[in-house]
Amino acid sequence: MTGSAVYQARRGAPGGVCYRVLLWEEDALPPQQLEAWRTGRRELLAAMRDAGIKGSRGRLSELAEQLRELTAQLIAAPLDACAEARSFSYARVEQLAEDLSAALSAGEGVLAYCLTSCTLSVLVELRGEEGVDAWVARWRSASPELTWCAEPVIEALGAAEAHELQEAYRHEAGLHGQEPDVAGETGTGSQPFHHVTVLAREAVDVLRPAEGRVIVDATLGGGGHSELMLKAGATVWGIDQDPAARRAARLRLAPYGDRLHVLAGNFRNAAALLHEQGVDAVDGLLADIGISSPQVDCPERGFSFLAEGPLDMRMNPDAPVSAADIVNQAPEEELADILWRYGEERASRAIARRIVEQRAQAPITTTTQLADLIAGVLPRKGKQHPATRSFQALRIAVNDELGALDALLASGLELLKSGGRFAVITFHSLEDRAVKRFFERVTKPEIDRPEWPAPRPNPEYAARLIFKRPVVAGEEELKHNPRARSAKLRAIEKL
Ligand SMILES: C[S@@+](CC[C@H](N)C(=O)[O-])C[C@H]1O[C@@H](n2cnc3c(N)ncnc32)[C@H](O)[C@@H]1O
Incomplete structure (x- = not known):
């Protein structure tokens, strides 16, 4: 099984007794075939018992091999075929992996x-x-x-055999035995979770993680920032709306045990999510806004115009509106407005008009369909693909990224203890402007207006700026990660 599967694997060789367990959905195999396997297995197990009693090692291993063959033939191979034939819903399997992840990681076995x-x-x-x-x-x-089937296949493995299988799964997860640096370690068969953390040291230093300090990572992603904070001894509450990110972070950060708490949800509801867990005041809050590399790199997620995929773009696969919904249903003016406002696309009207003409013939359902349509409206200039700005605009609209940021800004300060710090990394001028304006608003002791005879106290004054100008990536970081070029870090401290 490769492309149509979700794999995860830990590092480190096994030392004890290992088992491979294979569970399958009841209806995935024909009942007669299952019955044939059960009967064959019963007979072979009885023969193995006899051989065991007689102490006949040669016969025992011969029978064990026959059992393995029988299972491969009647169970494993047909299940592979069934998994290939069934339509693979990335969202469904991801959701299942998410549901199972706590059970699968319990006890680290x-x-x-x-x-x-x-x-x-x-x-x-x-x-x-x-x-x-x-x-x-x-x-x-x-x-x-x-x-799930009533009787799973359970097979005992020697440590070497188990390690071999573990390595095979690690390979499928896209790890290829590499030591990830600040990158996650999970993925679908074709898509490893690999996100290089931006402004890692700068953002973490500003939050001053240490033992006993509680920090919220509102954009957990692959867990890069969180890992540095956990390493410094802090307790981290990580929020992400993407189940793939949460799984990746959980797996990567498992060694930090109960100092990491993962919450599923939108950071616009960060305060409510934390209150539900009994957390009312924290020492730091970090938001590294935007999408992660795995989201863009996975064609099934529909963020990229470079690869064929469904026109989706939802960071949360359960969100009600996808890019296809907007593209096929929004009125022409609204489409043009989205492309202009969030993508600063000058040809917004022409693109919106072409979309409406096209969808009158047939719905636009894939990324490449939309990218080709845009390329037909706009001549290619320089290196940038003509669909870059429109895709960015749609992504921002689908995920209501600016609305979520505003809500986080409005509620974030309240979550902080006095002296707590709030740091935000943005990649887009609209987001940076929102953060800059909000931080200015709450850090001015007084407000002055031309019509007032004298400045008045600012009722929103609640924090101080940690640095006047945003922190940006240095030469060294840019050499390794060009994506960091547009990153800006701003931070405040609650009074
Ligand atoms: C740039 S990545 C964060 C990477 C992370 N700091 C790291 O070092 O691995 C942004 C993450 O935030 C998540 N995200 C973006 N907007 C969100 C929102 N409104 N609520 C919850 N998660 C969000 C995305 O799903 C993505 O995983």
């Missing part, structure tokens, strides 16, 4: 797993008192909407 449209294959190392059945029960109860 799970070394690797692979989830397809109809199977879950897990490599687990038994470390405590629990048997493998307890693990299986946990995965079943974490995915109650699925009817």
Whole structure:
């Protein structure tokens, strides 16, 4: 199984007793075939018991090999075919992985797993008192909407064999045995989660993470900033609306145990999400606004005009509106407005007109369809693809990125303790302007207006600026990560 599966794997060789467990959805195999496997297995297990009693090692390994073959033939190969044939819904499998992730990471016994449209294959190392059945029960109860088969295939593996399988899954997850630096380590078969953290040191230093300090990472992503804060001893509450990001961060940051708390949701609701967990005041709040590289690089997410994919662009796959909804349903004027306002696209009207003409013939459903349409309106100038600005504009609209940022700014200060710090990294002039204006508004002790005889106290005054000008990436960072070129870090401290 490669392209149509989600893989995860931990680093580090197993040391103890390992099992490979294969669960599948009940209806993925024909009942007669299953029955044939059960009967064959029963007979082989009985023969193995006899051979064991007689102490016949040669016969025992011969029978074990026959059992393996029988399972490969009647279970594993048909399941592979079923997973390939069933339509693979990235969002569904991601969601399932998300539901299962807590159960799969509990106790750190799970070394690797692979989830397809109809199977879950897990490599687990038994470390405590629990048997493998307890693990299986946990995965079943974490995915109650699925009817998993009653009898999973459970196979004991030697440490070397288990390690080989773990490495194979790591390879499929796109890791290829590399030590990720500030990058995550999970992905679909074709898409590793790899995001290079921007202004890592600068942003983390400004928040002063240390033991006993509680910091909210409102844009957890691959966990790059969070990892540095956890390393410094802080407790981190990480929020992300993308299940793939949350899974990647959970896996990468598992070594920090219960100092990391992952929350699913939109940071516009950060205060409510934290209050629900009993967290009312924190020492720091970080937002690294925008999308992560894996979101852009994964064609199924529909962010990129360079690869064929559904016209989606939702960071949260459960959000109600996708880019295709806007492109196919918004009135022409609204479309033009989105392209102009969020993409500063000068040809916004012409593009909107062409979209409306095109969708009257047939809906525009893929990224390349839209990119080609835009390229037909705009001649290519220089290196930039003509669809760059329109795609950015649609992405901002689909995810209401400016609305979410405004809501975070409005509520963020209230979450902070006195002396707590609020740091925001932006990549877009509209976002930076929103942050700059808000930070100016709350850091001025007085307001002066020409019509007033004297300045008056500012009722919103609540913080001080940490640096007057935004911090930008240095030469060294730009050499390695050109994406950092447009990044701006601004920060304030609550009085
Ligand atoms: C630039 S990445 C963060 C990368 C992270 N700092 C790191 O070093 O790995 C931004 C992340 O924020 C998430 N995100 C963006 N807007 C969000 C919002 N309104 N609510 C929750 N998460 C959001 C995205 O899904 C993405 O994973």
